[in-house]
Amino acid sequence: MLNEQELQRYQRQLLMFDKEGQEKLKQSRVFIAGGGGLGCPIALYLAVAGVGCIDIADMDAVEQTNLNRQVLHWEKDIGKPKVLSIKEKIRQINPYINIIARHVTITEENVLELVRDADIIVDALDNFSARYLLNHASLQTGIPLVHGAIRGFDGQLMTIIPGKTACLKCVFPHAPPEEVFPVIGVTPGIIGTIQANEVLKYLLQTGEPLEGLLVWDGLNAKMDSFKIQRRNKCEACGDPDL
Template structure:
């Protein structure tokens, strides 16, 4: 049940999806993989929206090269673990939500424990090997995965629901080469907020999700398009004979 303070804090949201929707946000548990360019705006906006529990995982420390886009990390945080830096800002932004920030490397041995009993997995990573791990865990657990990725002025996002939509490996059967890629800070801001918006819609039941649709953002031309995607019968993760 919402407290009087929560009713006041979330009054504008309650106008959209009612107290029942806000209570669903309060009861929700969201796992965010990464506290970098995407993870920072995702975590910030889910926290201020009133998501009850946020588990944030990142293994890195704050570097000066992060500061053009990773908005929860400031000059004073240089050398601090990103998980610790992000947790401090999120607690200050909304003391009513529970933040658990872990300095961990996501791998095959711990991904199941890290995701735990989350209602939703949000991919805010910068590499496909880890994204594939999150995808497999989403398929195993039946928990939806909200994917986002960026490079330069460009970005993409989609929402993947096990058993209902194509999975990440259907869309991207092979990982692109790893690289230190260019990025302007607005790009992860835009894609991260699209991911946060998808999370809020999923939890509250509002609107239409990006199901079997890949959203593409082109910041140089300021265009936003969506493309239909389909499950691949031969997908090694979710294809026939491979479904958990």
């Protein structure tokens, strides 16, 4: 049940989706893979919206080079595990929600266990090999996945509904080479915020999920979305007999 403070805190949202919707958010659990450039705005906006349980996994510690974009990590946090840095901030931002900080690497062995209890999974990672693990876990469990990725001023995202929409491997069958990529903080800010918007819509069952691929071109301030078909021969979600 929402207490008096929570009813006041979420007053402007209650004008949109009343107490029932807010209770739904409070009962929800979101798994965020990655506590970096995308993970920070995603955790922040889900927290202020009142998502009851934010479960976040990241193995890294905060470094000086992260501070141009990972807005929940501050100068004083250098050396601290990112998940603990995020937990500290989120607790101060919204004390009425629960945050689970997992200082782990996502592997083939632990991924199903990590996502199992989530209502929705968010990809806030920086490499495709780990993203494919999330995609596989999403397909295996039937839990939707909101993918996001960034580079420089460019970003992309898509919402994957297992069994219905294209999966990550339908669109990106091969991982691009890993690199130390350029990035400016506004890009994960924009993409991460839209990912959080996708999560909130899904939890509230409102609006239409972004089932195609949305591409953000920051230098030209252009956003396009493309319809994506499932590939019958996709090695992750296709039919092996075809």
